[in-house]
Amino acid sequence: MVTLNNFRKHYKDFDLNISMQIPAGTVTGLIGRNGAGKSTTIKAILGLINPDEGEVCVFDKNPREFTPRDKEAIGTVIGGNLLGDFITAEDTIAILRKMYADFDEPYFRAQCKALELPLEKPFKDLSNGMKARLRVLIAISHKARLLVLDEPTAGMDVIARSEILDLLREYLAQDGERSVLISSHISSDIEGFCDDVYLIERGEIVLHEDTDTILGQYGVLKLSENEFRDVERQYIVACKKEAYGYACLTKEKQYFVDNYPGIIVENGSLDSTIILMLGGR
Amino acid sequence: MRGVLEKDFRSYRKTVLLTLALVVLYAAFCCLMPGFDLVHSVLFVGWMGAVAAVNEVADDERNGYAFLMTLPVDARSYVLAKLVYVTTVQVHFWILARVTLLVGTLLDGKKPDIPALLSKGLALHFGMVALLMLILTFVIKFGVKSILYLAGGLVMLVCVFCVLVVTKPDANWVDALLRIGRFPHIGIYATAAAIIATAGLTRLAVHFMRNKEF
Numbered sequence: 001m002v003t004l005n006n007f008r009k010h011y012k013d014f015d016l017n018i019s020m021q022i023p024a025g026t027v028t029g030l031i032g033r034n035g036a037g038k039s040t041t042i043k044a045i046l047g048l049i050n051p052d053e054g055e056v057c058v059f060d061k062n063p064r065e066f067t068p069r070d071k072e073a074i075g076t077v078i079g080g081n082l083l084g085d086f087i088t089a090e091d092t093i094a095i096l097r098k099m100y101a102d103f104d105e106p107y108f109r110a111q112c113k114a115l116e117l118p119l120e121k122p123f124k125d126l127s128n129g130m131k132a133r134l135r136v137l138i139a140i141s142h143k144a145r146l147l148v149l150d151e152p153t154a155g156m157d158v159i160a161r162s163e164i165l166d167l168l169r170e171y172l173a174q175d176g177e178r179s180v181l182i183s184s185h186i187s188s189d190i191e192g193f194c195d196d197v198y199l200i201e202r203g204e205i206v207l208h209e210d211t212d213t214i215l216g217q218y219g220v221l222k223l224s225e226n227e228f229r230d231v232e233r234q235y236i237v238a239c240k241k242e243a244y245g246y247a248c249l250t251k252e253k254q255y256f257v258d259n260y261p262g263i264i265v266e267n268g269s270l271d272s273t274i275i276l277m278l279g280g281r
Numbered sequence: 282m283r284g285v286l287e288k289d290f291r292s293y294r295k296t297v298l299l300t301l302a303l304v305v306l307y308a309a310f311c312c313l314m315p316g317f318d319l320v321h322s323v324l325f326v327g328w329m330g331a332v333a334a335v336n337e338v339a340d341d342e343r344n345g346y347a348f349l350m351t352l353p354v355d356a357r358s359y360v361l362a363k364l365v366y367v368t369t370v371q372v373h374f375w376i377l378a379r380v381t382l383l384v385g386t387l388l389d390g391k392k393p394d395i396p397a398l399l400s401k402g403l404a405l406h407f408g409m410v411a412l413l414m415l416i417l418t419f420v421i422k423f424g425v426k427s428i429l430y431l432a433g434g435l436v437m438l439v440c441v442f443c444v445l446v447v448t449k450p451d452a453n454w455v456d457a458l459l460r461i462g463r464f465p466h467i468g469i470y471a472t473a474a475a476i477i478a479t480a481g482l483t484r485l486a487v488h489f490m491r492n493k494e495f
Contacts, residue, residue, distance in 0.1 A: 043347070043495065046350075046351050048347055048350060048351070048494065048495040049494045049495070050494060066355070067355060068353035068354060068355055068358060069353065071351065071352065071353040071354070072353045074351065076348065076351040076352075078347055078348055078351065079345070079347075079348075080344055080345035080347055080348045081343075081344040081345065081348075082344070082348055083288050083344070083348075083349070084288065084292050084340055084341075084344060085344075086292055086295045086296070087288065087291060087292065091288075091291045094287055094291065095284050095287045095288045095291070096284070098283040098284040098286075098287045099283070099284030099352055099353050099354070100353065148351075
């Protein structure tokens with residue numbers, strides 16, 4: 001559904017050099033720290049920037065050449081002020097009705113009620129949480145085949161984040177061919193929601209893995225200096241110096257459980273993977 | 282295009298009341314001042330039309346464009362929607378200017394000359410459409426701050442001209458420039474020039490929008 005093939009973009013103080021794929025029917029997470037290149041990647045997929053090299057294909061087409069009809073198949077959450085400071089949710093309904101042939105107005109109104117979004121309040125007067133909910137609601141209210149969501153849960157408390165993720169799960173359950181790309185720096189959102197994960201750092205993908213693989217096969221070894229000297233390094237992906245010795249990320253947790261019964265092996269999580277991949281060596 | 286127009290007019294509706302209040306106050310002032318040249322009120326109302334429209338022309342850039350351009354909008358439909366928007370606003374203010382002129386004429390106890398009333402200051406409204414499309418082109422190409430430079434440049438040009446008119450009123454070229462205003466059918470030529478400029482600027486704005494990165 002989406003392919004970035006050696007997409008390169010040079011800025012004065014930042015380079016993006018990325019390849020990734022989002023197949024139909026999958027939820028893909030893009031995770032990394034602030035300034036790692038998540039938003040630039042999303043802009044590339046949405047055709048908001050031109051590549052210096054490489055190509056980007058969405059629905060087998062360059063998104064810079066999308067017609068308005070093509071764009072109807074994509075739902076987006078990106079930062080900024082949506083449609084204007086003084087535009088209310090009620091205005092948004094009227095605007096979306098004219099923009100999207102498949103805009104589901106009853107659904108939008110019902111969700112506004114369920115999410116306690118005031119229809120008559122201008123966008124500038126909404127709280128950050130309300131703004132985030134309205135953004136997501138706009139993205140999912142026109143039966144898009146692809147959702148591209150840049151930090152959709154930013155600024156939300158844990159309950160509101162859970163509500164939004166439930167809304168997205170419900171949306172995905174309606175059609176198995178729908179795909180989502182979601183960027184976040186909140187790893188718990190990605191871990192519980194995505195099928196696979198891209199970890200981005202300084203404009204490059206440093207890890208691409210199925211979430212199930214990370215949770216099932218990855219592990220963290222807690223090693224003393226002596227144990228660290230003796231273990232098989234071949235299966236260690238990254239390690240970090242700690243007060244007790246070394247924390248090492250492995251892709252073959254079971255190998256160490258079977259062959260080194262004396263060492264501590266913790267189950268892998270997205271958090272530990274990110275910390276060791278980005279903070280380790 | 283319909284969606285962008287809907288957005289623009291919904292924002293316009295929320296901000297136009299202040300502009301209209303200013304117009305009504307000014308119109309009342311014009312009508313109550315004996316012997317006041319009502320053409321000034323037409324010029325003022327036309328100018329206020331541009332002021333009312335310029336906010337929407339610049340607002341999308343202020344909001345970052347990026348979200349808007351992920352909606353089903355392409356460069357051409359976006360610029361055309363803006364053209365329709367500024368033209369419609371100018372039509373609103375053209376009607377308002379005619380009403381002001383008619384009321385003022387009637388209050389002066391004169392019989393209104395309808396053809397003159399309809400055509401007076403017409404070129405101004407076309408000129409305002411061209412000016413607004415020039416502003417849109419600048420905003421797309423150079424960002425919203427460019428309006429300040431553009432406005433500053435225009436004000437400086439006017440100031441320099443006024444200073445020259447005051448200090449050298451007898452210079453041939455100043456006289457020639459002032460005589461342009463009294464040229465026969467100047468309104469028709471000015472209108473035609475404004476329409477041609479608007480068409481050119483619209484094409485240029487579409488070109489800049491197509492190549493813009495957000």
